[in-house]
Amino acid sequence: MLSTLLSQIVNGLVLGSLIGLIALGYTMVYGIIQLINFAHGEVFMVGAYGALAMFTYLLPTFIQQQWYFALPLLLIAGAVVSVGVAVAMERFAYRPLRNAPKLAPLITSLGVSIALQEVIRVFYPGATAAIPFPNIFIPGTWTISVGDGVVPIKYSGILLVVVALVLAYALNMFVERSRMGRAMRATSQDRDVARLMGINPDRVIVLTFALGALLAGIGGVLYGGFYTNINIDIGFQNGIFAFTAAVLGGIGNIRGAVVGGLAIGLIKSLAGQYMPGGSAYDYVWIFVVLIVVLVFRPQGFFGETERVRA
Amino acid sequence: MTTIEKAPSQALAEPPRGRLAALAPYTSVLRIVGGVLTLVGAFLPWATFVLNDGPYPEGATLEFFSEPFGVSGFRLHLVLLGLASIVVALVPVAAKGRIVRGFGWGVIAISIVNGLYITVEGGGFGAITASDGTAAFGAFVALVGGVVLVVGATAGGIDPPTHWDLKLGRVVEWLILLVAYAIVLLLVAAVLTSGGQGGAANPFSGAVFLSFLGAVGGAIAGLHASGLLGWIARMSERHRIYSVIVLLLAALALPLTSAGTEYWMTVAANIGVYAATAIGLNIVVGLAGLLDLGYVAFLGIGAFVAANLSGAAASVVGIELPFPLVLVIAAVVAGCFGAVVGSPTLRVRGDYLAIVTLAFGEIFVRSAQNNIGGLTGGSNSIPNIPPVELFGKGFNESVTIGALNLPSGVLYYVLIVLIVAAVMWVFGNLKNSRLGRAWIAIREDEDAARAMGIRTGPIKILAFLIGAMLAGFAGAFFAHKLGTASYESFRFLESVTLLAAVILGGMGTIPGAVLGASVLFVLPEKLREFADYRLLLFGLALVLIMRFRPQGLVPDAHRRAELAPESEAPPDHPDDGPAGGTTVKAAAT
Numbered sequence A: 001m002l003s004t005l006l007s008q009i010v011n012g013l014v015l016g017s018l019i020g021l022i023a024l025g026y027t028m029v030y031g032i033i034q035l036i037n038f039a040h041g042e043v044f045m046v047g048a049y050g051a052l053a054m055f056t057y058l059l060p061t062f063i064q065q066q067w068y069f070a071l072p073l074l075l076i077a078g079a080v081v082s083v084g085v086a087v088a089m090e091r092f093a094y095r096p097l098r099n100a101p102k103l104a105p106l107i108t109s110l111g112v113s114i115a116l117q118e119v120i121r122v123f124y125p126g127a128t129a130a131i132p133f134p135n136i137f138i139p140g141t142w143t144i145s146v147g148d149g150v151v152p153i154k155y156s157g158i159l160l161v162v163v164a165l166v167l168a169y170a171l172n173m174f175v176e177r178s179r180m181g182r183a184m185r186a187t188s189q190d191r192d193v194a195r196l197m198g199i200n201p202d203r204v205i206v207l208t209f210a211l212g213a214l215l216a217g218i219g220g221v222l223y224g225g226f227y228t229n230i231n232i233d234i235g236f237q238n239g240i241f242a243f244t245a246a247v248l249g250g251i252g253n254i255r256g257a258v259v260g261g262l263a264i265g266l267i268k269s270l271a272g273q274y275m276p277g278g279s280a281y282d283y284v285w286i287f288v289v290l291i292v293v294l295v296f297r298p299q300g301f302f303g304e305t306e307r308v309r310a
Numbered sequence B: 001m002t003t004i005e006k007a008p009s010q011a012l013a014e015p016p017r018g019r020l021a022a023l024a025p026y027t028s029v030l031r032i033v034g035g036v037l038t039l040v041g042a043f044l045p046w047a048t049f050v051l052n053d054g055p056y057p058e059g060a061t062l063e064f065f066s067e068p069f070g071v072s073g074f075r076l077h078l079v080l081l082g083l084a085s086i087v088v089a090l091v092p093v094a095a096k097g098r099i100v101r102g103f104g105w106g107v108i109a110i111s112i113v114n115g116l117y118i119t120v121e122g123g124g125f126g127a128i129t130a131s132d133g134t135a136a137f138g139a140f141v142a143l144v145g146g147v148v149l150v151v152g153a154t155a156g157g158i159d160p161p162t163h164w165d166l167k168l169g170r171v172v173e174w175l176i177l178l179v180a181y182a183i184v185l186l187l188v189a190a191v192l193t194s195g196g197q198g199g200a201a202n203p204f205s206g207a208v209f210l211s212f213l214g215a216v217g218g219a220i221a222g223l224h225a226s227g228l229l230g231w232i233a234r235m236s237e238r239h240r241i242y243s244v245i246v247l248l249l250a251a252l253a254l255p256l257t258s259a260g261t262e263y264w265m266t267v268a269a270n271i272g273v274y275a276a277t278a279i280g281l282n283i284v285v286g287l288a289g290l291l292d293l294g295y296v297a298f299l300g301i302g303a304f305v306a307a308n309l310s311g312a313a314a315s316v317v318g319i320e321l322p323f324p325l326v327l328v329i330a331a332v333v334a335g336c337f338g339a340v341v342g343s344p345t346l347r348v349r350g351d352y353l354a355i356v357t358l359a360f361g362e363i364f365v366r367s368a369q370n371n372i373g374g375l376t377g378g379s380n381s382i383p384n385i386p387p388v389e390l391f392g393k394g395f396n397e398s399v400t401i402g403a404l405n406l407p408s409g410v411l412y413y414v415l416i417v418l419i420v421a422a423v424m425w426v427f428g429n430l431k432n433s434r435l436g437r438a439w440i441a442i443r444e445d446e447d448a449a450r451a452m453g454i455r456t457g458p459i460k461i462l463a464f465l466i467g468a469m470l471a472g473f474a475g476a477f478f479a480h481k482l483g484t485a486s487y488e489s490f491r492f493l494e495s496v497t498l499l500a501a502v503i504l505g506g507m508g509t510i511p512g513a514v515l516g517a518s519v520l521f522v523l524p525e526k527l528r529e530f531a532d533y534r535l536l537l538f539g540l541a542l543v544l545i546m547r548f549r550p551q552g553l554v555p556d557a558h559r560r561a562e563l564a565p566e567s568e569a570p571p572d573h574p575d576d577g578p579a580g581g582t583t584v585k586a587a588a589t
Helices: A002-033 A040-057 A061-065 A067-097 A103-123 A153-177 A179-189 A191-196 A201-228 A234-249 A254-274 A279-297 B018-044 B062-066 B071-088 B095-120 B138-155 B170-193 B205-226 B230-238 B238-252 B264-289 B296-308 B323-346 B350-369 B412-433 B434-443 B446-451 B456-482 B490-505 B510-526 B528-548 B555-565
Strands: A143-147 A148-155 B400-401 B404-406
Touching: A002 A040, A002 A143, A002 A148, A002 A153, A002 A179, A002 A254, A040 A061, A040 A067, A040 A201, A040 A234, A061 A067, A061 A234, A067 A103, A067 B490, A067 B528, A103 A234, A103 B170, A103 B490, A103 B528, A143 A153, A148 A153, A153 A179, A153 A201, A153 A254, A179 A191, A179 A201, A191 A201, A201 A234, A201 B296, A234 A254, A234 A279, A234 B350, A254 A279, A254 B323, A279 B323, A279 B350, B018 B071, B018 B095, B018 B138, B071 B095, B071 B138, B071 B205, B095 B138, B095 B205, B170 B205, B170 B230, B205 B230, B205 B510, B205 B528, B230 B238, B230 B264, B238 B412, B264 B296, B264 B350, B264 B412, B264 B434, B264 B456, B264 B490, B264 B510, B296 B323, B296 B350, B296 B490, B323 B350, B350 B490, B412 B434, B412 B456, B412 B510, B434 B446, B434 B456, B446 B456, B456 B490, B490 B528, B510 B528
Parallel strands: none
Antiparallel strands: A143 A148, B400 B404
């Protein structure tokens, strides 16, 4: 069925853009301090809840009903909450461990991840179950008829893909062209030498966390808009996918993260449709791909071969 | 005690510093005042009303003066700590300051826990101050007493713990060790049962338990400072085999203590399962230095293998094999999976390896959830796994030996104690073997190890294989004891908890893994009232451990330097008071 295939590809691209958006945060943080920040998925989740909280408790009804008022406000709220959480966690959890052995920050990030998830579950009203997310974009679906069937494309999905690609492009420009981006690249290559060149590595690292969180927070809002409800597990799940995507694309590489994200999205939706076991096993296929990539091409699609990993 | 001498290597008392220095001349007075205040606090009323039903109040009410001899529970602990502080302040002993400081922290812990609890239960601040013409300042007086104790103790300078060089005859030392282990056994039983079984019917248990923990912690800190504990530890080191045997017997004797009820036996057996698994993980993470984030999958594999070979009705295999054989098969199957999971270590290192193991763990859970091949029962789990049987006796039945009637669950407890002992034995021997040294070498520097002629590839896989076998072994027991095998017991969070147990206890050490597993699985059991916050506290605890005590409770001598911050020496005493000697090193080690 051509229409089924195309629908799955559309689904995969939407999910893939989202994963790519989150993967950018993983890849940048890993590129700079070689930390797998497990809590990054939770930053994404917190952004979605932050935006939801603002929508539910702060916005007057007439703004709630007009998506073109609500959307920018929600995006800002999600980004602010995510960035705040990420900066706080860098400051209080990771910075004291800057010179500790690698295991310490990794386990800290697991702890932060669990704690953030639980904070939401315990203190956000109703968060023990999935919560409906408001409509943030033109409601409805654009349908294309293909041969024997139709391919539905939600408008909020189009929004997600476009925003993700634009943000990834902007981030790439920032890292490659701006002064601060150059400082980031310098810090990731050699923190001590960067310090000698007048760069403050702590500021660069905070900025890295903040940028990653900005994208994740926006991703969280768009996720809510597309999937119409959110729960506290979305952070961990999508976080793992995003990490896989970052590795797939070559960790530390911005373009790689986006391509990896799209690849993961496509694998998930196509494997769920066509592989034995169906959608119950789509997770399994992603992890299988992850293992195969890590074992046979650990530097990913775009990674530099010569990078020495500890 | 006159024969006890301080070792010549001991440093002199650290001079008092900062604002407390002004108080130095008054230290003895302060310590006595603190002790007296503690006593007074213990005898004052603690609540302006009678706490609602249940055993908690134990005199935590205004009714105290009507029965003047009813000092029990936390008030008894306060009396003991207060008296001990006064005695130490008056009697000439070494390391006075450190001893009293330990007692003082114990007093503070008790007063805060109980005061907070009464405040919360009593519906506000009035509960521990004054309301309706009644006054109850017990909590405040005791808290002030504790603070005065700590301040008084610290102001005089903190000596390092005393080092006793006393050696006695073999028989005397054996007797002392026997008594010491008997006390440990009773203490374990008391901690386990303090506050009783948590839950809705017994809302006091958490507070009572924490308060008791504070008292025990304060007393242990004081005894450690006096040098008694170090002395006994060195003595047990001298009589290693004897100590191991006595400890094993003590562990087997737990059912004879107050913990010998069905409920506590079940709890203890569960702790045993996780302790055995944690030791297996300790081989992979602690010795070989390979981070495994999906380790609980091997426990799950062992459990599902055992479930399928147990003759349970829900199993598609439907074979029933004797339990010892099942144990071996489960261990072997888990070991094979361990080798498969470990094989990427040939090419992948560090963080990436952690992700590979996490991926394997997730694949396992997803597959089990989807009832792969009909082997795992999916979301229905595999229920009704028959209990282990030996000589026609089910292990879930109660036991009667002569006049002694032991509750059901005892046999499982005994079995898991033996399993844990066996696993500890395997671990201890491996650690000191050629293989163990090879693992440690790989952990320290893989390239250097390879240069020294260690075949790193097979040896790393072997670490995974052996670690997985131990987990599989424990898993087979787990399935029979629980009676069901469900994928929900083997999620990512369980892996993190096990890892946390290993790290909390101290990586690469045997007592560490057991201690860590006990702490992480007893606390949630005891603090049921806070069940909602359990994971939140767990996450925060992980962050705090990594920040303040990354080397764990029982640090390994080799590991110690490695997990500490690279630039400075390891922080040895995070429990030091805020004004206390945070730079004091444990001189005894």
